[in-house]
Amino acid sequence: MSNSLKDYTCKLLEKNMREDGRKPMDFREISIENNPIKNANGSARVKLGDTEVIVGIKLDVGSPYSDSPESGVLISSAELTPIASVDFEPGPPRERAIELARVTDRAIRESKVIDFNKLCITPKEKIWMVFLDIYPINDDGNLFDAAVIGAVAALYNTVFPKYDEKEEKVLHKELTKTKLPLSCKPIMCTFYKIEDKYILDANAREKSISDCRVSIGTLDKKTVCAMQKGGEGTVTSEEILDLISEAFKRGDEVRKLIK
Amino acid sequence: MGGTGGPDKLIVNGKRLDSRKLDELRPLTIKAGTIPNAEGSCELQMGETKVIAAVYGPKEVLPRHLEESDRAYLSAYYDMAAFSTTDRCRPGPDRRSKEIAKVMRDALAASIILEKYPRTSIAVYVEVINANAGTRCAAITAAAVALADAGIEMRDMPIGVAGGKADDTVILDLDNQEDNFGQADVPLAILPRTKEISLLQMDGHLTKDEIKTIFSMCSKASDNIQKAQKEALLAKYGREKNE
Amino acid sequence: MILENKMTNKVIVKDREIVIPGDILAEGLDYLPSGRAFRDKDKLYASSMGLVNIKGRVIKVIPLAGKYLPAEMDAVIGTIVSTGKHGWQVNINAPTKADLNILDASNSYIDKRRAKPSDFFQKGDIAFAGVDKISENGYVSITMKGGMYKKLIGGVTISISPTKIPRVIGKQGSMIKTLKDKSKCDILVGQNGIVWMKGEPEMLFKLTKAIKLIEKESHTSGLTERITKLLGGKK
Numbered sequence: 001m002s003n004s005l006k007d008y009t010c011k012l013l014e015k016n017m018r019e020d021g022r023k024p025m026d027f028r029e030i031s032i033e034n035n036p037i038k039n040a041n042g043s044a045r046v047k048l049g050d051t052e053v054i055v056g057i058k059l060d061v062g063s064p065y066s067d068s069p070e071s072g073v074l075i076s077s078a079e080l081t082p083i084a085s086v087d088f089e090p091g092p093p094r095e096r097a098i099e100l101a102r103v104t105d106r107a108i109r110e111s112k113v114i115d116f117n118k119l120c121i122t123p124k125e126k127i128w129m130v131f132l133d134i135y136p137i138n139d140d141g142n143l144f145d146a147a148v149i150g151a152v153a154a155l156y157n158t159v160f161p162k163y164d165e166k167e168e169k170v171l172h173k174e175l176t177k178t179k180l181p182l183s184c185k186p187i188m189c190t191f192y193k194i195e196d197k198y199i200l201d202a203n204a205r206e207k208s209i210s211d212c213r214v215s216i217g218t219l220d221k222k223t224v225c226a227m228q229k230g231g232e233g234t235v236t237s238e239e240i241l242d243l244i245s246e247a248f249k250r251g252d253e254v255r256k257l258i259k
Numbered sequence: 260m261g262g263t264g265g266p267d268k269l270i271v272n273g274k275r276l277d278s279r280k281l282d283e284l285r286p287l288t289i290k291a292g293t294i295p296n297a298e299g300s301c302e303l304q305m306g307e308t309k310v311i312a313a314v315y316g317p318k319e320v321l322p323r324h325l326e327e328s329d330r331a332y333l334s335a336y337y338d339m340a341a342f343s344t345t346d347r348c349r350p351g352p353d354r355r356s357k358e359i360a361k362v363m364r365d366a367l368a369a370s371i372i373l374e375k376y377p378r379t380s381i382a383v384y385v386e387v388i389n390a391n392a393g394t395r396c397a398a399i400t401a402a403a404v405a406l407a408d409a410g411i412e413m414r415d416m417p418i419g420v421a422g423g424k425a426d427d428t429v430i431l432d433l434d435n436q437e438d439n440f441g442q443a444d445v446p447l448a449i450l451p452r453t454k455e456i457s458l459l460q461m462d463g464h465l466t467k468d469e470i471k472t473i474f475s476m477c478s479k480a481s482d483n484i485q486k487a488q489k490e491a492l493l494a495k496y497g498r499e500k501n502e
Numbered sequence: 503m504i505l506e507n508k509m510t511n512k513v514i515v516k517d518r519e520i521v522i523p524g525d526i527l528a529e530g531l532d533y534l535p536s537g538r539a540f541r542d543k544d545k546l547y548a549s550s551m552g553l554v555n556i557k558g559r560v561i562k563v564i565p566l567a568g569k570y571l572p573a574e575m576d577a578v579i580g581t582i583v584s585t586g587k588h589g590w591q592v593n594i595n596a597p598t599k600a601d602l603n604i605l606d607a608s609n610s611y612i613d614k615r616r617a618k619p620s621d622f623f624q625k626g627d628i629a630f631a632g633v634d635k636i637s638e639n640g641y642v643s644i645t646m647k648g649g650m651y652k653k654l655i656g657g658v659t660i661s662i663s664p665t666k667i668p669r670v671i672g673k674q675g676s677m678i679k680t681l682k683d684k685s686k687c688d689i690l691v692g693q694n695g696i697v698w699m700k701g702e703p704e705m706l707f708k709l710t711k712a713i714k715l716i717e718k719e720s721h722t723s724g725l726t727e728r729i730t731k732l733l734g735g736k737k
Binding site for chain 1: 293294295296297307309311312313315318340341342343344345346347350351352382384386388390
């Protein structure tokens, strides 16, 4: 992207404006479709402007890790399928997909939204495994925040399949009405730095001229649960503290959109 | 095919378990232009089967050695999302997905006028987001809409449809139960204009007469599927007419 | 079956009808295909999504969708992506990159022995250029020769669907005149779907909105009035 776009964007930012009509700390329009995937135990389809992701949850029974014999597990993965961008090539997950999965995983895991202790069936033997799969449908920047909204919405839609204890088999086609044991709604806010200014929820064009990004996951209006800095530029501690305040405020607005 | 533990009967009084007639398609909805990043795209739902198709190109060929001086290099990708099946599947294409991508590529190549785009590549990507049988047929119908939406020149717009057999009766457009517990499945891609076949697979047991019936059933259905394809494209482009 | 010895000739579609690939346009050898139409035996068919245009015996299908495909004489806006010994590779929003030879880099005479590529263009520079030649295997070369072509300094580019470029220009250039007059910005439009504009940031902001509105709502009436209003001008 040309330097003149960066110039122009900075000039607009000085006047508190962005090319697409937003203010610097605005999200794009957010829409959430609940349970679009019939075969998933829970799912959500999230649009953040033209960025779109589908997140699906599948539950299965497996054995616990030896260091946490009475606790369920979360396994997150992301596939940057080539339908979503000309930059995504078919093939095994590259580092971008792995980062997307891990950042989302951290926001969910560290928020303790899932009560893993309630996912134990028989200590040391059988526990519920929560598979969280992220599929971008169109990448117009900021997949992170869209993925976390999708993940939380999908978790809140999730119901358990029947488990036949005698046969030790999950009956994937028979769904119960029991919901996952959940407690909160972590939200991620990703800020992109352009020169010395920050914008929330950059689209692909803004991202192309940004120097770096900072993702901040919040639980409520006073608790941070995950952070990640990406890109080659640097940030100051004062900036991060300001962004945390912004993430509390903006995160709370988004939180209300999830049922 | 021929699985155990299914329902006693798949056809009762000439009606199927979802109350369809023998030669009736599942409800079909198609939307064109759903992915802004792609040159062409389509979302298709056929009963409970849901697929998303995207076309990128014509664009530069990578790696370069695949470049052809007299026509486009066509690539296809078919994948099932991990949550698309009742038992979670491992993310990423497996051997089955790669085979389907290949037969789909060949089926689409039969219609696309590849010579119009020398030294370029055209990529057709399909993601199955919910699977309930017939995903490769849905993929072809959706891919054709996405190709048209991308303005790619074609001699015809292919459609995908399956015929098969359950309870010794020939049926159209099998759902999961009919596919799992029936006796045969014949996925086809048909060019509605000429009624030529560009994809043919089959498993199960069928007589020559039954195959003939399946061909004629699918050929008839191809006109209805094409109509749905056209309506989807007109919904996106139709308003241009009134300028 | 009796072979008909007399061919029937008839047009099946109406003028300005929208067709999809494979749709029949006409029967008989009297009619000639043009644009995105082709003949198969005695019938004419459409080969892409498009609008039918019937002029006498010629049936043409004008594409409504798709990426920009270069044609000789087109005016395009491109970005320099790499510099080579004899010139540059330019992204013109087409399937493949175009070549710009150093001898074609300016409207003035260029002495090949003395000219250095860096005297003219560097990576990231934007050029308003003409499509010069397209070889049989699809190699595209562009040129800066011809009065109106030039290197574009500063400003920003936005991309819209190339099929909508005629709308941005308008009948006899009426729309582009409105855009220029009301915004007081420099605007150049490439047939490849790239629009370049330069001016005050607030005006560029409004102009971007206006051009996106034209792209989206080109079929609606009263567009010029809405554009004028958006750009904050009086009639």
